[in-house]
Amino acid sequence: MAPVLEVSGLSTVFHTRRGLVRAVQDVSFSVNAGETLAIVGESGCGKTITALSLMRLIPMPPGEITSGSVKLDGQDLLKVDEATMRTLRGSKIAMIFQEPMTALNPLLTVGKQIAEMVMLHDKASSQVARKRAVEMLHHVRIPEPERRAREYPHQMSGGMRQRAMIAMALACRPKVLVADEPTTALDVTIQAQILDLIGDLQSEFGTAVVLITHDLGVVAETAQRVVVMYAGRKVEEAPVGEIFARPMHPYLRGLLNSIPHVNSARGVEVDEPVRLQEISGIVPALNDLPPGCAFSPRCSMSEERCTRERPPFELKADDHYAACWRA
Amino acid sequence: MAQTPLIDVTDLRKYFPIRKGLLRRTVGNVHAVDGVTFSINAGETLGLVGESGCGKSTVGRVVLRLIEPTSGDIKVTGRSIVNLGRDEMRPLRRQMQIVFQDPFSSLNPRMRAGDIVGEPLKVHGVGDPKDREARVAALFARVGLRAAQMRSFPHQFSGGQRQRVSIARALALDPGFIVADEPVSALDVSIQAQVINLLMDLQREMNLSYLFISHNLAVVEHISHRVAVMYLGRIVEYADKKTLFASPQHPYTEALLAAVPLPDPTLKRTKHRVDGDVPSPIKPPPGCHFHPRCRYAEARCKVEAPVLKTIAPGHEVACHLR
Ligand SMILES: Nc1ncnc2c1ncn2[C@@H]1O[C@H](COP(=O)(O)OP(=O)(O)O)[C@@H](O)[C@H]1O
Ligand SMILES: Nc1ncnc2c1ncn2[C@@H]1O[C@H](COP(=O)(O)OP(=O)(O)O)[C@@H](O)[C@H]1O
Ligand code: SF4
Ligand code: SF4
Ligand SMILES: [Mg+2]
Ligand SMILES: [Mg+2]
Numbered sequence: 001m002a003p004v005l006e007v008s009g010l011s012t013v014f015h016t017r018r019g020l021v022r023a024v025q026d027v028s029f030s031v032n033a034g035e036t037l038a039i040v041g042e043s044g045c046g047k048t049i050t051a052l053s054l055m056r057l058i059p060m061p062p063g064e065i066t067s068g069s070v071k072l073d074g075q076d077l078l079k080v081d082e083a084t085m086r087t088l089r090g091s092k093i094a095m096i097f098q099e100p101m102t103a104l105n106p107l108l109t110v111g112k113q114i115a116e117m118v119m120l121h122d123k124a125s126s127q128v129a130r131k132r133a134v135e136m137l138h139h140v141r142i143p144e145p146e147r148r149a150r151e152y153p154h155q156m157s158g159g160m161r162q163r164a165m166i167a168m169a170l171a172c173r174p175k176v177l178v179a180d181e182p183t184t185a186l187d188v189t190i191q192a193q194i195l196d197l198i199g200d201l202q203s204e205f206g207t208a209v210v211l212i213t214h215d216l217g218v219v220a221e222t223a224q225r226v227v228v229m230y231a232g233r234k235v236e237e238a239p240v241g242e243i244f245a246r247p248m249h250p251y252l253r254g255l256l257n258s259i260p261h262v263n264s265a266r267g268v269e270v271d272e273p274v275r276l277q278e279i280s281g282i283v284p285a286l287n288d289l290p291p292g293c294a295f296s297p298r299c300s301m302s303e304e305r306c307t308r309e310r311p312p313f314e315l316k317a318d319d320h321y322a323a324c325w326r327a
Numbered sequence: 328m329a330q331t332p333l334i335d336v337t338d339l340r341k342y343f344p345i346r347k348g349l350l351r352r353t354v355g356n357v358h359a360v361d362g363v364t365f366s367i368n369a370g371e372t373l374g375l376v377g378e379s380g381c382g383k384s385t386v387g388r389v390v391l392r393l394i395e396p397t398s399g400d401i402k403v404t405g406r407s408i409v410n411l412g413r414d415e416m417r418p419l420r421r422q423m424q425i426v427f428q429d430p431f432s433s434l435n436p437r438m439r440a441g442d443i444v445g446e447p448l449k450v451h452g453v454g455d456p457k458d459r460e461a462r463v464a465a466l467f468a469r470v471g472l473r474a475a476q477m478r479s480f481p482h483q484f485s486g487g488q489r490q491r492v493s494i495a496r497a498l499a500l501d502p503g504f505i506v507a508d509e510p511v512s513a514l515d516v517s518i519q520a521q522v523i524n525l526l527m528d529l530q531r532e533m534n535l536s537y538l539f540i541s542h543n544l545a546v547v548e549h550i551s552h553r554v555a556v557m558y559l560g561r562i563v564e565y566a567d568k569k570t571l572f573a574s575p576q577h578p579y580t581e582a583l584l585a586a587v588p589l590p591d592p593t594l595k596r597t598k599h600r601v602d603g604d605v606p607s608p609i610k611p612p613p614g615c616h617f618h619p620r621c622r623y624a625e626a627r628c629k630v631e632a633p634v635l636k637t638i639a640p641g642h643e644v645a646c647h648l649r
Contacts, residue, residue: 189378192600217590218588241593244590244591262548
């Protein structure tokens, strides 16, 4: 099966007074229809900028996509003109955000916003569009969709607004949904509802999902394939089972050891809490990256070569890639 | 077992009036905390979990009397503090401190970190400037900050370091009790681990007690000795950590645990989802607050509020089915 979305060699920088910020460097991945690719990493590692680059929503200037291609069904989104991109956004590739008010207009009712989207992309009449809006709200399991369609975003709860944003993003059945931390601001019971919802709609519509998150639990529950980013670059990539069973990069291993688990739920008996493993130090500034491996100042396995030469991102085992001299 | 708890809270309530119109008449109340009872021993951590808006932060603030309770009692080493005046509270204030979620908004951006940490010493007139500086330097070292950073401003620190600054400040007066209100929720996981380890080390060294407030169940399981689960202003389950996580008895606890995504793709997901949102605490549902979302709800759940009952030694549950 040919992937719906193929990103290769994507690099995005920001020209700032403090110098060149290399937010995303040489990032490649692809996603098949109906599948979820998770991009995971700590704050500031370039996840959102990767997502915005796919959507061509990077503010330019100060931002600039310096290289790469983003092929959607073979068409390079980085090559089309702005007018074409506007029609592709929403109809072929859509994005949802952590904060729904980023995407929703506070001055329009939720129903009207979804209807406008449908009219723009599917050239539907306003009556048909209105009906589709209510259908979509029903689809994302908003109770009393007729009434809710007439409400403004601020009249809804956080979870409800998230659903409304998903309804709008999926109203025109895009092939690709880019979801940037869609559940980070929500309570766990609501998060579970929203993740279930995205998964159900995905299998129904065959949507390819790029899910951005910092939560390894969310990754394990939703993704088929995982990309780990650190300081703007991919450091590891593999199918989900493989990456949790055999994490290779010291950064990912550190992350997995630093999260507390709901142990009893896994049938593990713990009397006295063990110390969590720490990753010492903090992430480097992206305008002042260390030479060699960007993780070397924090890496307990770092050796002389790591501080001089950047490790290549390469195949280490069957369908399992990492960028580390010692993996 | 005849130990007097360090903190002993009985039937605590906090209602926030909702005022409307020109005359600011009270038209209703937010039942933020609606009859909460718990105790914390010296050297112990009580974890307080629940979804946002259930009243966790309000409990933390009322216990410290940063805001006044509507009713109920708070005892510190056996002595009621709810009717104490300012002067009588003063020595107790040294004993009881708070650390907030967002270390940025809780630290004065125009003060140097060293002055922020030393401020409580100054306010309480501890030592002379020289003693205070030495004490601040020792606190910086203890929480893993460099002495040179005493001269830095909050914006010059990373999120994890700022949280270390607020922990150092909370420790300045050698307290016995700290309310930690979502202290690691804004931090990345690798940094979260550093702060959790620090809090646990400090507890061991100084015999500190924590009321550890969090919506993150994994963090609460890791750090707590006992856990209270709150829903809409009330505690619905209260037990030692092991019991609560291994055999939760309240349907809400069960639902919360089932919703936590586990970082292990080989585990099957439990499909017992709770529907709907948390209702408003202005007009909570009658009877059991959880009944509109509970998959076990029966007729009486809609009219009769279940009380917290002891179902096994040290394990309390508020549910008609238990
Ligand atoms: N408008 C901007 N100007 C300069 N730097 C930016 C801008 N937007 C983002 N960055 C930088 O790009 C890097 C990656 O950010 P981002 O993709 O938002 O990280 P995250 O992984 O948390 O989503 C960060 O270091 C951030 O400071
Ligand atoms: N000062 C206040 N005035 C009015 N309502 C408040 C005030 N503080 C908190 N509340 C309300 O009380 C309830 C409990 O809030 P809070 O204790 O902050 O919950 P949590 O910390 O569990 O998220 C919420 O509905 C909140 O809106
Ligand atoms: S290349 Fe070296 S410093 Fe980088 S992660 Fe591997 S061992 Fe650590
Ligand atoms: S009292 Fe009834 S509604 Fe409440 S938790 Fe128990 S079974 Fe559910
Ligand atoms: Mg982001
Ligand atoms: Mg709170």
